[in-house]
Amino acid sequence: MRVKAIWQYGKVYIILLIGLIILSVIGWRAMGQQSFVRTALSGLTLGALYFMVAAGLTIIFGLMDVLNFAHGAMFMIGAYAGWQFYTNPTFLFGLAPLVLALVAGIVVTPLIQPLAMRWAVPARWQRTLRAVVIVVAVILIIVALLGLDVRGLAKTAMVATMVDPLAEATPQEPLAVFWKRPLLFFLAGLLIALAQARPGDRTQVIRSGAAPRAIVALVGFVLLTVAATLTRESGAISVLKMNADARFFLSLAAGALIGAGIGAAIEISLVRPLYVRPTFLILATMGLSFVLRELTQLLWDPLPYAMSRPPLFSQPGKAASILEWFSKHTLTVEIMGVTFPSYRLFIIALGLAMFILLMLVMNYSRLGMTIRAGVQDRDMVEALGINVRRVFTLVFALGAGLAALGGIGAAPFAPVEPVMGDRFQMQGFITVVIGGMGSYSGAAIGALLLGLARAFGDFLALKFSLTPAVSEASTVIIMALVLLLRPAGLFGKKE
Amino acid sequence: MASQSKSPKRFAALDSLLQGLKRSRGSLLVLAVLILFPFVFARITGTSVNEGPAKYWQGQFIAVFIMAIFAMSYDLLLGYTGILTFGHAAFFGGGAYTMALFLTHVAPRFVKTYRVSLPGGLDVTEPSAFLLAILLVVVVSLVLGLLFSIVSVRVKGVYFAIITLAMAEAIHILSKATDFVKWTGADEGLHGVPVPAWINPTQYRLRFYFIALAFAVVMYWLARRIVNSPTGRIFVALRENESRARMIGYNPALYRTIAFVVSALIAGLAGALFSVWTVSATPSMTSAVTTVNALIMTILGGMGTLVGPMLGAAVLEFFGQFLYQWFGARWPLVFGIIFIVLVMFLPYGIVGTWRLRSAQWKRRWSLRKQRAAAQE
Structure with a gap:
């Protein structure tokens, strides 16, 4: 009875495990230890990267049935943001005041809502009024950006050599010219807040306690804006002066935060109005990924850049074991007779850490509980009085942040280029389909399988003197096979 | 209606024909304009039909016709059956590559080895090779459509989108893989495909214009017939409410497969014609951008209308050029x-929004009339 229960519960795991063991024994025998271990480790690296893309995708889909086609773009933005922060943060510091000012404007929504909803706006003009207000806000933003050399700021990191980071510190626009820009952005934010307050719509419910919080947020963001405006240059220089390793880890955090912020913005502006039209939602996110890719291409040209590895992973020499690496920080590590780049091991570790973190969040936090409940039955969660809208925004931000973190992790390993997002997104999609939509452990196993399949596929392709393109195309066959056997994916819920 | 009942029985057929013509007078008018366009345009610009701006604009229209058919085939899926697929480029590119590969590698050998002549002694080797190519395109499109359906027909919605995207991506990767560089030209693609002389788009532009136009008309007629047939009604039923359609006794998988294969066939033929028109087949034809183009044309024109995507194709092809000139690389x-x-903000597209609005206006108009009548 007990055995039967275990079989029932974990038959997919058991079959997969047995299959993997058999395959690895065959592989070990056929390929020899060296190439087997090397290929397996490469596969794990790829799998870790795929997991970072797929985790956010699968959670977002599980909770809100949204297939985020802009997820790969988040990955790419993470890579660009991390690369910028690490090599030369002039661009990020130069734009931070503007973004903060915009947010400072938007957060006043609860303050003006009680006033705006009492305006006597006829019902048929409300929509038009909101549209006009938003258009004016967009025009304000464009006016605010006029004359600001955004491309010049963006270009600063491209010529950076890591010999003397301080030599790259580029001057920002003087404050006497710059001060209007955050102000205009703040005004645009206020207009957006006005549109969000839906003037004339008296059916809205005012939440008590929202206004004091909005005041705190407003003051906080205004202060942040002022601080960011003043430290545009000195902040960038102090980041560049920092120890390179610390800067690297800081860039991981910064990229993830930027990704999460952009994710939240996307959810609020683009995704929220379209929940009722799922097909159009997919199209909108697809258009967005297009726009984001073109934007990065405009700012940084369609060239691939290589982000240099932090000194932690680039000391010359070879560590005899992982333990020795901790004291020597060498470029490569010897594992089971194979010399392997230490940075790739870091990617594997990052993927593992992300999986564990996600597991902890999903299983032991309130947010995770809400998400799991929402995946099961969204309406019920809403009926129980949980603000599902906010949870949606949070989850979207979380997923985008995870993808961005993956992007920075990948940046020193894969070329940073505008198309990197699409490439990883495709693999992320396949991963999610294999693992089953909505299950993050499924995504982990799918990513592992796909990464290993890619690595061994490349090996086989080389063996038969084919190009890696063939093995890349053949991952689709794995997906097709899984779908034919289990249409909902390995761990997806059955419909 | 009254005149119909009064008219003698032998005129019934003629009468229904006239009725049909009256109903589709809009499309007939457009067709007439398109047929006359090359000549009128040449007269206006004062050049010969086969040179200068007249030739250039014929070329523009040819591209529009082909893309219109491609977009229309996409609408059969998205607009009528409610399937969101991202793999349509595979069919378009598949047709293009089949045509180009056959014409480049097989047709010359075929012409060299075999001789096909009509009973009258007329030598038709080259046309029959071309016919063979078209047949091959049909077969390849059918096979591709079936292949895509087999894998994806059991899943729905988002899964379908992902799977078709992945499969199309696989085909795209293979189309530019360096392994097959000998045949496909890898990244470069195939250029200077030896199309038969009598259909050469540079030499016989006007002829090609009419071929493309005829192709578009036939395909549109075919799609219209399908959409208006009982099978087409089931497509719509699947889009509106799948479980109800299943409950009535229609097999969703079967009908979705039919829709998919038909759409793949039309897209494949469009791709084949496109490869003849551009005398090339490049990996960009199988890339996701091609699918997205069809998608945008469909959305722009209005999905679920057949005419809309064609209009969308025209708008995109013409305005795209101007916008490209204005914005350059930022386009x-x-x-x-x-x-x-x-x-x-415009989810129903041009045609859809127009129909919606005109229905509203008509209703408002008739209400006003009624009110006026009541007041009197």
Whole structure:
């Protein structure tokens, strides 16, 4: 009875495990230890990267049935943001005041809502009024950006050599010219807040306690804006002066935060109005990924850049074991007779850490509980009085942040280029389909399988003197096979 | 109606024909304009039909015809059956590559080895090779459509989108893989495909114009017939409410497969014609951008209308050029923003919104009339 229960519960795991063991024994025998271990480790690296893309995708889909086609773009933005922060943060510091000012404007929504909803706006003009207000806000933003050399700021990191980071510190626009820009952005934010307050719509419910919080947020963001405006240059220089390793880890955090912020913005502006039209939602996110890719291409040209590895992973020499690496920080590590780049091991570790973190969040936090409940039955969660809208925004931000973190992790390993997002997104999609939509452990196993399949596929392709393109195309066959056997994916819920 | 009942029985057929002509007078008018266009345009510009601006604009229209058919085949899926697929480029590119590969590698050998002549002694080797190519395109499109359906027909919605995207991506990767560089030309693609002389688009532009136009008309007629047939009604039923359609006794998988295969066939033929028109087959024809183009044309024109996507194709091809001149390299960015705005604020497209609005206006108009009558 007990055995039967275990079989029932974990038959997919058991079959997969047995299959993997058999395959690895065959592989070990056929390929020899060296190439087997090397290929397996490469596969794990790829799998870790795929997991970072797929985790956010699968959670977002599980909770809100949204297939985020802009997820790969988040990955790419993470890579660009991390690369910028690490090599030369002039661009990020130069734009931070503007973004903060915009947010400072938007957060006043609860303050003006009680006033705006009492305006006597006829019902048929409300929509038009909101549209006009938003258009004016967009025009304000464009006016605010006029004359600001955004491309010049963006270009600063491209010529950076890591010999003397301080030599790259580029001057920002003087404050006497710059001060209007955050102000205009703040005004645009206020207009957006006005549109969000839906003037004339008296059916809205005012939440008590929202206004004091909005005041705190407003003051906080205004202060942040002022601080960011003043430290545009000195902040960038102090980041560049920092120890390179610390800067690297800081860039991981910064990229993830930027990704999460952009994710939240996307959810609020683009995704929220379209929940009722799922097909159009997919199209909108697809258009967005297009726009984001073109934007990065405009700012940084369609060239691939290589982000240099932090000194932690680039000391010359070879560590005899992982333990020795901790004291020597060498470029490569010897594992089971194979010399392997230490940075790739870091990617594997990052993927593992992300999986564990996600597991902890999903299983032991309130947010995770809400998400799991929402995946099961969204309406019920809403009926129980949980603000599902906010949870949606949070989850979207979380997923985008995870993808961005993956992007920075990948940046020193894969070329940073505008198309990197699409490439990883495709693999992320396949991963999610294999693992089953909505299950993050499924995504982990799918990513592992796909990464290993890619690595061994490349090996086989080389063996038969084919190009890696063939093995890349053949991952689709794995997906097709899984779908034919289990249409909902390995761990997806059955419909 | 009254005249119909009064008219003698032998005129019934003629009468229904006239009725049909009257109903489709709009499309017939457009067709007439398109047929006359090359001549009128040449007269206006004062050049010969086969040179100068007349030739150039014929070329523009040829591209529009082909893309219109491609977009229309996409609408059969998205607009009528409610399937969101991202793999349509595979069919278009598949047709293009089949045609180009056959014409480049097989047809010359075929012409050298075999002789096909009509009973009258007329030598038709080259046309029959071309016919063979078209047949092959049909077969390849059918096979591709079936292949895609087999894998994806059991899943729905988002899964379908992902799977078709992945499969099309696989085909795209293979189309530019360096392993097959000998045949496909890898990244470069095939250029200077030896199309038969009698259909050469540079030499016989006007002829090609009419071939493309005829192709578009036939395909549109075919799609219209399918959509209006009982099978087409089931497509719509699947889009509106799948479980109800299943409950009535229609097999969703079967009908979705039919829709998919038909659409793949039309797209494949469009791709084949496109490869003859551009005398090339490149990996960009199988790339996701091609699918997205069809998608945008469909959304822009209005999905579920058949005419809409064709209009969308025309708008995109013509305005795209002007926008490209204005914005230069930034054009894709503007394009993406326009796409998002369309999706968010004009979901029914040009034709859909027009129909919606005109129905509203008509209702308002008749209400006003009634009110006026009541007051009197």
